[in-house]
Amino acid sequence: MQQTKYCKLVNKYKPQEERLFNMAKAFLIGGVLGIIGHSLWQLYCVVLAMGEKEAAIVTTITLIFIASLLTGLGFFDSWVKFARAGLIIPITGFAHAMTSTALEHKQEGFVTGIGSNIFKLSGSVILYGVLSAYVFGLIRLLIFGG
Amino acid sequence: MTFKYNHVYLNASSTVVGPNENQGPLKDFFDKKFSDFYAGEKSWEQAEIKMMATSINILLHKLKKAPSSIDLLIAGDLLDQIAPSSFVAANLKIPFLGIYSACATMAEAMIIGSNMLEAKQINNIICATSSHNLSAEKQFRYPSEYGAPKPKTATFTATGGAAAYLSRVKNHIKIESATIGKVIDLGQKDANHTGAAMAPAAADTIYTHFKNLKRNINHYDLILTGDLGLYGKEILINYLKEEYQIDIEKKYNDCGIMLYDLDKQNVGAGASGPVSSALVTFGYIIKQMTKKKFKKVLLVATGALFSPTFLFQSKTIPAVAHAIDLEVVE
Numbered sequence: 001m002q003q004t005k006y007c008k009l010v011n012k013y014k015p016q017e018e019r020l021f022n023m024a025k026a027f028l029i030g031g032v033l034g035i036i037g038h039s040l041w042q043l044y045c046v047v048l049a050m051g052e053k054e055a056a057i058v059t060t061i062t063l064i065f066i067a068s069l070l071t072g073l074g075f076f077d078s079w080v081k082f083a084r085a086g087l088i089i090p091i092t093g094f095a096h097a098m099t100s101t102a103l104e105h106k107q108e109g110f111v112t113g114i115g116s117n118i119f120k121l122s123g124s125v126i127l128y129g130v131l132s133a134y135v136f137g138l139i140r141l142l143i144f145g146g
Numbered sequence: 147m148t149f150k151y152n153h154v155y156l157n158a159s160s161t162v163v164g165p166n167e168n169q170g171p172l173k174d175f176f177d178k179k180f181s182d183f184y185a186g187e188k189s190w191e192q193a194e195i196k197m198m199a200t201s202i203n204i205l206l207h208k209l210k211k212a213p214s215s216i217d218l219l220i221a222g223d224l225l226d227q228i229a230p231s232s233f234v235a236a237n238l239k240i241p242f243l244g245i246y247s248a249c250a251t252m253a254e255a256m257i258i259g260s261n262m263l264e265a266k267q268i269n270n271i272i273c274a275t276s277s278h279n280l281s282a283e284k285q286f287r288y289p290s291e292y293g294a295p296k297p298k299t300a301t302f303t304a305t306g307g308a309a310a311y312l313s314r315v316k317n318h319i320k321i322e323s324a325t326i327g328k329v330i331d332l333g334q335k336d337a338n339h340t341g342a343a344m345a346p347a348a349a350d351t352i353y354t355h356f357k358n359l360k361r362n363i364n365h366y367d368l369i370l371t372g373d374l375g376l377y378g379k380e381i382l383i384n385y386l387k388e389e390y391q392i393d394i395e396k397k398y399n400d401c402g403i404m405l406y407d408l409d410k411q412n413v414g415a416g417a418s419g420p421v422s423s424a425l426v427t428f429g430y431i432i433k434q435m436t437k438k439k440f441k442k443v444l445l446v447a448t449g450a451l452f453s454p455t456f457l458f459q460s461k462t463i464p465a466v467a468h469a470i471d472l473e474v475v476e
Contacts, residue, residue, distance in 0.1 A: 001346070001389050003333040009388070010334070010342040013380040015298040077293025081412075084295045100291035104284055107189040121292065 022084055029086030037063060037090075060091055067092035071099040097121040147326040148358035154260045155317040156310060156472065159428035160204040162197045164279065164305025166413065167425060170406040175429040176306075177204050183280050183305065190281040194223065195230045197307035198276035199237060205272065205309040213238045217268040220244075220258055222251035223276045223420060224303070225285060230276055240272065249373050250327070250449030251275045251420040252308065252427075253468035257324045259312050260470075270313040277419030279303045286337070286454055299339035301375045301418035304405060308424035319435055322442075322473040323359060327351035331464040335457065340450035341378015341415060343463035348374065348382050348448050351467040353390045355444065362392075367440040369394050370431065372423035372447040372467070373402035375415030401426035423447045431472075441474040 001009075037059055044055035067087075070076040076096055080087050087093055101120050105113035119126065140146065161176045168179040178200055185193040198221065206213065219240040221231035228244045235242035247254045255273035262268045280290045282303040288294040312321065330350050334343035348371050356362060363369070374382055379400045386392045401423040402416030427445055434440050447470070452463040 001332070001385070006332045006346065006385075009385060010339070010381060013377050013384070014339070015377060017297055071291055074291065077291050080293040081295055097292060100289040100293075103291050104289035107191075121288070 025082075026084055026086035026089070029083040030090060033063075033086070033090050033092065063091050064095040067095040068099040071096050072103065076100075094122055094125060097125075148323060148355060149257070149261060149264070149325075150323045150359075151260050151264050151321050153314045154263045154312060154321040155315060155475075156319045156321060156432070157313055157315060157317045158205055158208045159310040159432060160201045160208065160308065161425050161429040162201040162204070162307040163425060164197070166279065166302070166411060167304060167306055167405060167417075169411060172405060172426065172430050175433060176425065177201075180305075183278070190278050190284065191225060191230065194225070194276050194278035194281050194305075194307075195233045197278070197305070198223070198230055198234045198274055198309075199307070201276070201307035201309040202234065202238065202272060202274055205311055209311055213240050216240045216270055216272050218243065218259065218262070218271045219274065220255040220271065221274040222246050222255065224248065224282050231274070234274070247466055247468070248449035248451050249277075249418055249420050249422060250447040250466055250468050252310070252424040253324075253372075253445065253447035253470050254326075256310065256312065256321065256470055257326060257468055260321050260324060263312060263314055266314075270311065270315075272309055272311055274307065274309040275420040275424055276307040277303050277305065277421040279305045279419075282419060286452075296414060297338050298414060299336070299341065299375070299377050300414040301340060301373060301402060301416055302406070302413035303419040304417040304422040304425060305419075306421045306425055308421055308428050310424075310428060316475070318475050319432060320473045320475045321470060323355075323471040325351055325355040325358065325469040327354070327467040327469070329451065329464045329466045331462050334463050335460070337452055337454075337457055337463065339377070340373075340418060340452065340463065340465075341375040342381055343450050343452070344372075344374055344448040344465040344467065345378050345381040345385055347465040347467040348372075348446050349386045349389060351446055351469050352386065352394070352444070353392060355446075355469045355471075356392065363394055363397060366397060366442045366444050368431070368443045369398045370423070370427070370443060370445050371398075371400045371402075372445075372449070373416065373418040374400045374448060375402045375418065376408065377415055379403065404430070418450075420449075427472075435472065435474050438474060443472045445470045445472060 041059045105117040162178045187193045220243045222245040259271035330347040405417040406413045448467045
């Protein structure tokens with residue numbers, strides 16, 4: 001059988017993924033996470049009398065800490081399986097990607113295991129995050145003058 | 147390439163499983179169950195070694211034989227450099243051949259062993275294999291704690307070890323014939339749908355086996371593929387009908403589907419991994435054959451020979467399937 005004909009056969013028996021349901025889930029859970037983040041930010045601003053910028057940084061750190069802690073305690077992976085992009089796209093996903101990789105490779109030692117593998121998943125996010133920040137920063141500078 | 151055997155028998159086998167297999171519908175058929183993924187070891191890789199070693203120890207115990215009385219050990223697994231098999235062989239001090247054909251490993255081992263037994267080059271052999279869900283995920287996919295979402299077609303690597311003892315000493319189950327499969331590549335690239343990559347290889351092997359032995363589906367009580375999963379099974383049934391005009395539907399099942407309760411256990415399209423077909427065959431099928439519920443079974447172990455490196459380089463997933471004909475001796 002030719003490859004193209006076989007691909008048609010494969011696609012005929014391929015189950016449909018519930019894309020709309022998954023998107024709705026990600027939208028709602030990601031949104032709730034946004035509300036939590038914003039509430040934390042307001043809490044830091046009002047109760048702890050932080051400046052807006054400082055409060056934003058502390059909010060990010062708090063979310064990273066909670067996500068990493070939950071990964072370490074062993075149940076964040078089942079949340080990710082359910083919420084999918086709703087937890088992967090926010091900063092929680094980034095923290096989770098690093099912590100889970102560190103846990104996975106701890107048996108191979110601090111340097112050859114954790115050290116050389118911790119950025120295995122999140123490395124791309126850092127690299128292309130920095131690169132796109134540079135490109136868009138440059139565009140903003142050239143068009144809007146900074 | 148098809149071989150007929152006159153004097154090769156399956157004398158004993160053993161199965162060791164992890165926590166998920168222990169919750170599946172075949173849980174009562176296994177020799178030993180580990181309740182967690184570490185099996186008392188420090189890492190998942192070391193747990194895999196323990197599971198294969200345990201399966202061979204149980205087998206030797208059943209046979210009341212010492213390792214020194216075994217002529218040859220053929221083993222293979224999924225991990226890099228088939229390291230678990232080598233560590234097991236290092237402890238046993240049995241002459242060792244290490245093989246790799248992913249999830250078709252056990253069938254490959256049994257075919258090599260059967261040929262050597264038939265040629266009287268050896269008097270007995272142990273064939274063994276293992277896989278471990280978490281050590282396989284770590285090597286082939288994402289960290290386990292990451293919980294990466296998977297499509298419905300993805301399979302779940304089974305955890306456990308299995309071993310089989312073959313010799314020319316007569317027993318009630320005979321290895322009657324076998325076919326070494328060709329590597330087939332129809333351009334599939336989805337590592338989360340290995341059933342689609344393997345189905346054409348299984349079809350080619352089934353067709354070749356039937357043709358070379360001048361048989362058809364009526365000869366068998368059961369055709370059993372290794373780990374095509376729910377969707378791969380559908381593809382195989384229809385591919386065989388379209389391409390070779392062979393209808394196996396009424397007598398066909400897949401080990402990957404039988405090992406778990408697909409509705410209750412979160413295992414996607416079914417079990418995969420070298421141990422998947424071995425656990426179902428040696429745990430369940432052989433016992434049914436002993437009771438004469440099945441008399442002639444064709445096991446078609448399927449292997450997706452995929453490499454993450456080549457997949458990232460936009461290459462495809464070649465696949466192979468080896469067939470073994472098991473028969474109850476009257």
